[in-house]
Amino acid sequence: MAKELLKGNVAFAEAAIRAGCEAYFGYPITPQTEALEHMSKRMPELGRVFLQAESEVAAINMVYGAASAGVRVMSSSSSPGVSLMMEGLSYIAGSEVPVVLVDIMRGGPGLGNIAPSQGDYNQIVKGGGHGDYRPIVLAPATVQELIDLTVEAFDLAEKYRCVVIVLADGSLGQMMEPAELPPMQVVRPVDKRPDWALTGAKGRDPNVITSIYIDPAIEEVFNRKLMAKQAEIEVNEIRYREVLLDDAEIAVVAFGTAGRIVQSAVKAAREEGIRVGLLRPISLYPYPFERVHRLAEQVQAIMVVEMNGGQMVNDVRMAVEGLVPVSFYGRMGGMVPLPDEVLEEIRKVQASIDVAG
Amino acid sequence: MTNKELVESLIYTKPEGLTSAVTHYCPGCTHGIAHRLLAEVIDEMGVREETIGIAPVGCAVFAYDYFNMDFAEAAHGRAPAMATGLKRVSPDKVVFTYQGDGDLASIGAGEILHAAGRGENITVIFINNAIYGMTGGQMAPTTLPGQRTTSTPLGRDVEMHGFPLRMCEILSQLDGAVYVVRRSLHNVANIRKAKKAIRQAFEVQRQGLGFSMVELLSSCPTNWGMSAAEALNWIEEHMLPAYPLGDYKVSPAISKHGGN
Numbered sequence: 001m002a003k004e005l006l007k008g009n010v011a012f013a014e015a016a017i018r019a020g021c022e023a024y025f026g027y028p029i030t031p032q033t034e035a036l037e038h039m040s041k042r043m044p045e046l047g048r049v050f051l052q053a054e055s056e057v058a059a060i061n062m063v064y065g066a067a068s069a070g071v072r073v074m075s076s077s078s079s080p081g082v083s084l085m086m087e088g089l090s091y092i093a094g095s096e097v098p099v100v101l102v103d104i105m106r107g108g109p110g111l112g113n114i115a116p117s118q119g120d121y122n123q124i125v126k127g128g129g130h131g132d133y134r135p136i137v138l139a140p141a142t143v144q145e146l147i148d149l150t151v152e153a154f155d156l157a158e159k160y161r162c163v164v165i166v167l168a169d170g171s172l173g174q175m176m177e178p179a180e181l182p183p184m185q186v187v188r189p190v191d192k193r194p195d196w197a198l199t200g201a202k203g204r205d206p207n208v209i210t211s212i213y214i215d216p217a218i219e220e221v222f223n224r225k226l227m228a229k230q231a232e233i234e235v236n237e238i239r240y241r242e243v244l245l246d247d248a249e250i251a252v253v254a255f256g257t258a259g260r261i262v263q264s265a266v267k268a269a270r271e272e273g274i275r276v277g278l279l280r281p282i283s284l285y286p287y288p289f290e291r292v293h294r295l296a297e298q299v300q301a302i303m304v305v306e307m308n309g310g311q312m313v314n315d316v317r318m319a320v321e322g323l324v325p326v327s328f329y330g331r332m333g334g335m336v337p338l339p340d341e342v343l344e345e346i347r348k349v350q351a352s353i354d355v356a357g
Numbered sequence: 358m359t360n361k362e363l364v365e366s367l368i369y370t371k372p373e374g375l376t377s378a379v380t381h382y383c384p385g386c387t388h389g390i391a392h393r394l395l396a397e398v399i400d401e402m403g404v405r406e407e408t409i410g411i412a413p414v415g416c417a418v419f420a421y422d423y424f425n426m427d428f429a430e431a432a433h434g435r436a437p438a439m440a441t442g443l444k445r446v447s448p449d450k451v452v453f454t455y456q457g458d459g460d461l462a463s464i465g466a467g468e469i470l471h472a473a474g475r476g477e478n479i480t481v482i483f484i485n486n487a488i489y490g491m492t493g494g495q496m497a498p499t500t501l502p503g504q505r506t507t508s509t510p511l512g513r514d515v516e517m518h519g520f521p522l523r524m525c526e527i528l529s530q531l532d533g534a535v536y537v538v539r540r541s542l543h544n545v546a547n548i549r550k551a552k553k554a555i556r557q558a559f560e561v562q563r564q565g566l567g568f569s570m571v572e573l574l575s576s577c578p579t580n581w582g583m584s585a586a587e588a589l590n591w592i593e594e595h596m597l598p599a600y601p602l603g604d605y606k607v608s609p610a611i612s613k614h615g616g617n
């Protein structure tokens with residue numbers, strides 16, 4: 001298929017449709033509403049389910065219900081709406097049904113604003129809802145990646161029977177750029193729904209979808225099962241991109257839109273002779289701890305750039321284990337850093353190395 | 358008397374729709390009656406293998422252990438939303454929620470209102486016992502004025518806590534609600550009427566007509582601090598005046614089924 005000019009929100013919605021998403025439940029919230037609007041038109045055209053819920057609370061519980069029936073189902077929202085979904089996401093994780101959610105983050109806390117932000121890293125990546133669980137979290141930096149990761153999210157959700165969150169920000173949701181949509185997959189036939197799904201106990205024992213284990217000893221067994229699954233995910237599903245790291249003395253770590261901006265700054269710094277490269281984590285859970293640690297063994301300094309007050313930087317520090325200095329540069333509240341600002345920060349890191357050297 | 362004259366005649370047995378599990382419900386609680394009525398209706402309609410139930414948070418949280426059919430356990434109050442998702446992707450299945458008064462009328466007030474407003478083609482069994490049972494007897498949205506609970510130790514003061522919600526009356530105002538009735542489980546005659554209403558509600562769903570709800574006035578001897586018999590009398594004396602039995606919404610679209 002050829003590339004077309006696509007808006008991020010429309011692109012991931014259409015990508016989900018082509019990945020065989022049978023049902024979408026959502027609630028309008030800027031800056032992701034175009035996804036809901038696209039679904040409202042396309043899903044009925046294809047004989048699939050679209051429903052605008054009365055709240056994000058209801059939307060995620062509709063998703064929970066549809067997922068329990070064994071169909072590919074998703075929702076999308078933005079930061080305050082995703083906060084409302086946390087209860088449902090915890091139940092979904094505790095019931096091990098596959099669900100995909102796209103979070104187009106905006107400035108916060110509270111009502112905040114509708115500008116791009118990465119302020120929900122801690123909330124999304126560390127679990128978000130109550131209890132011991134981790135969703136797989138994928139962070140795209142381009143519309144093409146947003147498309148590809150949305151498709152992949154459905155496969156991962158079903159492979160591990162878990163929640164997969166595509167974590168992007170308002171700029172990616174709103175921007176238009178050339179990208180290629182995937183081919184249309186066939187929707188799973190009704191008689192091919194998974195054997196654990198609620199399809200009516202015809203000729204078999206009843207299936208139950210629940211997250212309650214009233215006996216703590218049994219709940220612990222279930223928790224250990226989730227931990228074992230997470231361990232498997234941590235082995236299999238780490239994703240990241242590297243730019244100019246081979247000979248780097250400085251590594252910048254940044255995800256999503258911040259990573260894309262850093263990439264421009266890195267190229268500009270290279271022109272000044274600064275040996276700097278970029279590590280852009282794509283899977284935020286599982287996090288590429290081991291790669292960051294190896295990087296710390298190679299470079300003399302690491303800088304983290306985020307569109308928040310410093311959240312992922314704590315994971316980087318954990319991976320670095322004090323081997324090299326880790327500095328942080330962040331913009332908040334919906335402000336997006338410019339490549340020149342990042343370049344200036346890279347120069348400062350270079351200067352600190354020169355002084356130390 | 359010869360052996361041939363000893364003919365056994367089975368007149369009462371466990372419905373196929375129930376499992377053999379011993380329930381955790383307190384002695385005298387009417388949940389058991391409600392469960393049985395539901396299971397009998399599902400058996401009589403022959404839909405057990407295509408029915409999916411949704412349990413609430415509350416005393417009926419383990420309903421899936423007692424019903425012999427596919428079941429989900431929802432978050433507190435969210436059963437109508439979960440049922441919506443399930444039913445929309447499985448329109449050929451029979452989907453019902455089983456919810457108490459705290460679940461349906463308090464924390465889940467938004468979800469039930471909008472499910473009814475959309476005319477969601479699901480059936481809701483609403484157990485109203487005017488109290489929070491599982492957490493040990495706190496005020497419910499249906500607690501009567503003056504009624505003592507562990508969170509209204511001096512009795513529900515309407516100036517402080519407001520007034521009870523009458524959900525049949527509220528939901529019956531919505532265009533999407535097709536069959537909304539209140540029945541009671543305090544004596545045999547009313548139990549028989551309750552079963553007919555449950556059957557009607559499931560028939561409404563099978564005919565694809567829209568939202569149906571049967572509210573069942575129920576007892577909670579443990580948290581009311583009464584014997585089982587006293588509790589049934591309390592339903593009659595105190596709950597019936599506050600929650601009048603009757604058909605609050607019967608859409609003209611409903612064609613009366615023949616059975617029961």
